[in-house]
Amino acid sequence: MALQLQKLEKLINSELSSKIKNSSTNNEEFLIEIDDNNLIDVVQFLKSNESCKFKQLIDIAGVDYPEKEKRFELIYLFLSHEHNTRIKLLIKFDINQSINSLTKIFPSANWMEREVFDMYGIKFKNHPDLRRILTDYGFKGHPLRKDFPLTGFNEVRYSEKDKKVIYEPVKLEQNYRNFDFESPWEGTNYVKEIKNLDKDGKKN
Numbered sequence: 001m002a003l004q005l006q007k008l009e010k011l012i013n014s015e016l017s018s019k020i021k022n023s024s025t026n027n028e029e030f031l032i033e034i035d036d037n038n039l040i041d042v043v044q045f046l047k048s049n050e051s052c053k054f055k056q057l058i059d060i061a062g063v064d065y066p067e068k069e070k071r072f073e074l075i076y077l078f079l080s081h082e083h084n085t086r087i088k089l090l091i092k093f094d095i096n097q098s099i100n101s102l103t104k105i106f107p108s109a110n111w112m113e114r115e116v117f118d119m120y121g122i123k124f125k126n127h128p129d130l131r132r133i134l135t136d137y138g139f140k141g142h143p144l145r146k147d148f149p150l151t152g153f154n155e156v157r158y159s160e161k162d163k164k165v166i167y168e169p170v171k172l173e174q175n176y177r178n179f180d181f182e183s184p185w186e187g188t189n190y191v192k193e194i195k196n197l198d199k200d201g202k203k204n
Contacts, residue, residue, distance in 0.1 A: 004085060005030050011051055016042060033090040039100050046078060046087065047105060054078035054087055057106040060113060062120040066146045071095050072122055076102075101127040119144040138167055 005025050012032065013023060019038040024031050034042050046054040056079040063073040076089040091099065101124040102109040113124045114133040121142040124130055132139060140153040154167045 004083065008052070008083075008085060008087075011049075012046075015049070016045060029086050029088060031088045031090060033092070036091050036093050036097060036099050039089070039091065039102070040105070042089065043076070043078075043102060043105055051083075052080060052087075053082045054080045054085075056081065057102065057108055057112070058086075060109065060116055062116045062122060062144065064120060064144065064146050069094065072120065074099060074116070074122070098123040098125045100125050101130075103127060118142065121145065 005028065008030055009023060009025060012030075013020060019034055019042055020032055021035065022033040032042070046052045058077040058079050061075045061077070063075070065071055065073070070092040072093055072095065074091045074093075076091075078087050078089070079085075080087075093099065099122065101113055103113070104126070110128065111133060113127055114130060116122050117124065117127075117130055118132040118134050119142055131137070135143065136156070138154075141148050143152075151170045153170060155170050156165060156167055158164070159166045
């Protein structure tokens with residue numbers, strides 16, 4: 001396997017030298033970093049070249065690094081059944097960039113790209129149907145972004161009065177509670193306060 005990956009790395013670095021920024025091999029997987037404008041050409045080569053034949057797109061994963069200049073990363077995972085080899089493509093880009101869709105090369109990319117769009121807000125150019133797929137169409141925000149609040153922005157409930165599902169801004173109606181971290185063997189504050197109450201409910 002190691003020898004096969006070395007040959008693959010040599011081939012790809014030779015044929016795509018002007019389109020590859022970095023490449024490395026780790027845990028029997030070959031990783032290539034490219035610019036987003038080279039995505040289509042690189043993927044077409046990986047799929048059609050006889051020594052590659054990466055004909056299955058396994059997954060598209062997004063990563064969010066808010067502190068970096070190029071905030072987002074996309075990782076494409078491909079499999080070659082004929083050569084029993086996996087390869088990863090890595091793209092780094094900023095929040096305002098749109099990435100070329102792979103749907104014309106791999107139709108299975110359709111729902112994968114929709115999921116990335118839904119969770120991260122990353123847009124794909126020339127996608128035939130780029131809309132949410134996991135959250136509701138009226139959902140606000142993108143849940144896997146690091147700046148997305150844990151409570152979300154809206155809550156959904158069924159209104160008996162209106163007889164329909166309604167969206168409302170999230171309200172944390174429960175007051176913040178003071179947690180008592182004293183040892184249970186010594187007795188917590190609320191237990192001590194109860195013991196100090198007399199029969200009429202007044203403190204001694």
